[in-house]
Amino acid sequence: MQTCLGSKDVDMTDARKGIVTGGTWCIDRNKMIDFWPSEDAAVEIHLLDIQGGGSGCNLAIDMKKLDPTLAVATIGLVGDDEDGRFLIAQADRYGIDRRQLAITRDAPTQFTDAFGSRRSGRRTHLYYQGTARLLTPDFFDFTDVTARILHLGLPGVHGIMDAPWRGEANGWAAVLMKARAAGLKTNLELVSVAPERIAALARPCLPHLDFLIVNDTEIGAIAGEATVEDGVTAVNACIRAARRVLGEGAMRLVAVHFPTGAVVVTREGTVIESPSVDVPKAEVVSANGAGDAFAAGLLYGLHQGWSTEDALTLAHAAAAASLRSLSTTTTVESWRDCLALAARWGWRKGLSNTGSPAR
Numbered sequence: 001m002q003t004c005l006g007s008k009d010v011d012m013t014d015a016r017k018g019i020v021t022g023g024t025w026c027i028d029r030n031k032m033i034d035f036w037p038s039e040d041a042a043v044e045i046h047l048l049d050i051q052g053g054g055s056g057c058n059l060a061i062d063m064k065k066l067d068p069t070l071a072v073a074t075i076g077l078v079g080d081d082e083d084g085r086f087l088i089a090q091a092d093r094y095g096i097d098r099r100q101l102a103i104t105r106d107a108p109t110q111f112t113d114a115f116g117s118r119r120s121g122r123r124t125h126l127y128y129q130g131t132a133r134l135l136t137p138d139f140f141d142f143t144d145v146t147a148r149i150l151h152l153g154l155p156g157v158h159g160i161m162d163a164p165w166r167g168e169a170n171g172w173a174a175v176l177m178k179a180r181a182a183g184l185k186t187n188l189e190l191v192s193v194a195p196e197r198i199a200a201l202a203r204p205c206l207p208h209l210d211f212l213i214v215n216d217t218e219i220g221a222i223a224g225e226a227t228v229e230d231g232v233t234a235v236n237a238c239i240r241a242a243r244r245v246l247g248e249g250a251m252r253l254v255a256v257h258f259p260t261g262a263v264v265v266t267r268e269g270t271v272i273e274s275p276s277v278d279v280p281k282a283e284v285v286s287a288n289g290a291g292d293a294f295a296a297g298l299l300y301g302l303h304q305g306w307s308t309e310d311a312l313t314l315a316h317a318a319a320a321a322s323l324r325s326l327s328t329t330t331t332v333e334s335w336r337d338c339l340a341l342a343a344r345w346g347w348r349k350g351l352s353n354t355g356s357p358a359r
Contacts, residue, residue: 018071024054055153062296073097142182153189169204176208195221206249277320289328
């Protein structure tokens, strides 16, 4: 894997600098259990960690940990309660510009109970919308925003944003249109709701995106392609799905990540396949937040004008670093330290599956 900086694959020569995140700011009550129980059963919680969560929070903090000098701002909504004050303190701790992180007394702060299973390594999220139900496109004001990239999410868990908005299919598309009109480049983060729900919410957004960074299940949902079978990623199917989605949108690239690696398909037709970091099993605590860390690493590299290959290397390295914690952002380090950690652990020999599930 490359760790030096190569030629620029995505033009980032505009005068804008920095990242703005938008959407979900919630409390994550992260819990580690032996296995996910059946109904009417009981299972002990072995570890508990309460942190900020959601696309707006996670990527903002990850970016500041990768590079504390990078300007990072955020747009979202929290409650006037203890959880909301905790999230505001998190933003302040990392130097995130929170002038558009609004506070309301009309609903409690959104929260998620995130359960990690030691047996399967999988995650189960139970969420309460709270303030997320009240977020609308009107909260997003890009007039004085000088950031280069907007990272927006999460469709599927925001009542008003998920609904039609002033002639647009949903509030997410409306925000993305507003951001691009203001000169920002855009990325959308998804959440693992039902596949048909992902498709219905994401497809109207595709014409208004510059990047799309998703996991193997999400790209399959958008494209209507079977990309995972019995828990195994079909890499060729992911590439087909990425090409199909790229053809329906305005993206410069579509990146698809999964435990054994990632693929990137560019507007020019280039396909980059990259295995992930060979993380020692003893180092893995939870995959919670690994997708956010991957997106942060990729977007940081692209923002800095790195080649797509080098940005992808950092994406894997940041995701690997995040695996060492029960919560989403705790063990992400500077971009140099993430790369050094990946170099120390080494890389998988190749993508573990290139199959093609039946359509």
